[in-house]
Amino acid sequence: MNRYESTKEIYAKYGVDTDAAIETLKAVSVSLHCWQADDVIGFDHDGGLTGGIQTTGNYPGRATNPDEVFADLDKALSLMPGKKKINVHACYAIFEDGEFVDRDKLEPKHFKPWVDFAKEHGMGLDFNPTFFSHPKVKDGLTLSSPDEETRKFWIEHGKACIRISDYFAKETGIPCVMNIWTGDGFKDIPADRMGPRMRYKESIEAILSEPYDFDKVKPCVESKVFGIGVEAYTVGSAEFTLSFASEHKDKCLPLMDNGHYHPTEVVSDKIPALLCFFPELALHVTRGIRWDSDHVLLVDDETNEIAKEIVRNDALDRVYIALDYFDASINRVSALVTGFRSMQKALLNALCQPNKLLKELQDTNQMSKKMVVMEDCKMLPFGDVWEEYCRQCGVAAGDYYDEIEAYEQTVLSKRK
Ligand code: RNT
Ligand code: ZN
Numbered sequence: 001m002n003r004y005e006s007t008k009e010i011y012a013k014y015g016v017d018t019d020a021a022i023e024t025l026k027a028v029s030v031s032l033h034c035w036q037a038d039d040v041i042g043f044d045h046d047g048g049l050t051g052g053i054q055t056t057g058n059y060p061g062r063a064t065n066p067d068e069v070f071a072d073l074d075k076a077l078s079l080m081p082g083k084k085k086i087n088v089h090a091c092y093a094i095f096e097d098g099e100f101v102d103r104d105k106l107e108p109k110h111f112k113p114w115v116d117f118a119k120e121h122g123m124g125l126d127f128n129p130t131f132f133s134h135p136k137v138k139d140g141l142t143l144s145s146p147d148e149e150t151r152k153f154w155i156e157h158g159k160a161c162i163r164i165s166d167y168f169a170k171e172t173g174i175p176c177v178m179n180i181w182t183g184d185g186f187k188d189i190p191a192d193r194m195g196p197r198m199r200y201k202e203s204i205e206a207i208l209s210e211p212y213d214f215d216k217v218k219p220c221v222e223s224k225v226f227g228i229g230v231e232a233y234t235v236g237s238a239e240f241t242l243s244f245a246s247e248h249k250d251k252c253l254p255l256m257d258n259g260h261y262h263p264t265e266v267v268s269d270k271i272p273a274l275l276c277f278f279p280e281l282a283l284h285v286t287r288g289i290r291w292d293s294d295h296v297l298l299v300d301d302e303t304n305e306i307a308k309e310i311v312r313n314d315a316l317d318r319v320y321i322a323l324d325y326f327d328a329s330i331n332r333v334s335a336l337v338t339g340f341r342s343m344q345k346a347l348l349n350a351l352c353q354p355n356k357l358l359k360e361l362q363d364t365n366q367m368s369k370k371m372v373v374m375e376d377c378k379m380l381p382f383g384d385v386w387e388e389y390c391r392q393c394g395v396a397a398g399d400y401y402d403e404i405e406a407y408e409q410t411v412l413s414k415r416k
Contacts, residue, residue, distance in 0.1 A: 014354040014380075016353070022385070024351055025344065028082070031323065032084055033322065035087075036325060036335050037063045037076075039326060040133075040326050043095075045091065045134065049132070051134075051183040052132065052185065052230050053183065055326045056329060059331060061412025061413060073086065076337050077121060079337045086117070086125055087125075087126040087323075088111065088114050090160075090161055092111075103136075103160070104154075104156035104160060105156075115172065125176055128180075136154070140185065140187075143158070143184065143200050151199065159210040165219075182200075184236065185226070186233040187230055190232065201244060204244065205248075221236065222236070223236050223255075249279075253278065253282050254274060255281070256274075257292075268302060268305035271313070271315070271319065280319070280320070284322055284324035285306060285323055285324070287302075296325050296338055297338075297342045304350065311353075312353075321343065331408055348389055361373065
């Protein structure tokens with residue numbers, strides 16, 4: 001008997017069907033963010049990243065143009081098991097022959113290469129308006145600016161992005177999640193906390209007045225507790241975005257990024273809370289160290305708990321899972337692959353838990369036994385299930401670093 005066959009029997013004793021877990025995971029999309037490939041810079045400006053987020057590190061080989069980003073994503077995708085989507089930011093618009101338009105004038109054609117790339121890989125695409133790294137961010141504000149012209153520019157950008165999201169959904173035949181995040185906020189104590197929020201509310205409503213089919217385009221609002229340089233106040237706070245999404249349930253979803261809460265708050269506990277009220281919700285899965293530091297996702301406790309809450313609540317088709325981290329201090333292809341694999345491992349592990357049994361133990365108040373079974377499950381031979389899953393997906397279960405190293409030597413190290 002091979003290892004997987006015997007592992008399967010061990011899991012079966014807990015009522016877990018590992019073959020079924022593998023099949024289920026194969027159909028779950030995880031959205032891979034293009035921005036880990038180039039430190040969140042994009043192609044539409046020469047400057048660096050500004051606006052409440054930051055990448056640190058200067059590992060050699062950063063992709064600096066569309067060809068390089070596509071090549072790196074290609075390499076990364078070849079080393080990942082599972083179903084993927086690619087998450088694109090508006091600043092990754094691709095202009096032909098010296099053409100340039102500002103963000104309020106972006107059109108679907110500026111993203112055609114992304115559609116071609118997605119089609120080649122049989123993937124869907126997600127999208128994000130880019131409300132940062134741009135001269136029209138006025139005094140740190142975009143959609144919530146007191147300056148009408150500034151707000152108008154960014155509203156037009158948001159509307160253009162809805163049209164582009166619609167194009168993505170139509171071309172790929174897969175719904176496009178479009179996330180609205182702004183770094184709007186203040187470094188120091190504001191005198192008016194409500195005014196910017198009222199303007200933000202009206203601006204997002206104006207963006208969402210652009211017509212779209214909510215089955216195809218899924219606008220989201222992402223909250224945050226604070227950003228770099230805007231430590232005192234964030235316009236799009238947790239209460240603001242959750243209330244907004246709740247008031248506009250027929251046209252947008254709440255998005256939770258697990259780096260965007262106070263350090264002892266956990267998104268894993270918020271998922272079931274939101275599932276009681278929202279038909280669908282979206283996530284940015286990341287790894288914060290002390291604060292929203294956007295480290296590469298690993299299989300840590302919270303990643304496992306997030307996956308478990310999605311699986312236990314039978315919500316794999318109600319939660320849009322996307323990754324969001326950016327580490328410039330290590331090989332970026334490795335970062336893409338390791339983070340994506342971590343999410344896959346957490347999901348597969350969650351699918352291999354005796355969730356039904358554990359729930360029964362809780363509901364009959366057998367809490368000591370529940371604790372013992374939960375602890376026992378940590379020692380199950382999960383590695384064999386992972387190995388089988390990767391085998392079926394046609395990728396190595398581990399040991400992918402050699403390939404990354406070879407790519408670094410032949411491609412990344414040759415870049416200027
Ligand atoms: C920033 C938010 C946001 C960004 C991306 C690039 O704190 O998490 O989602 O990371 O839009
Ligand atoms: Zn995020």
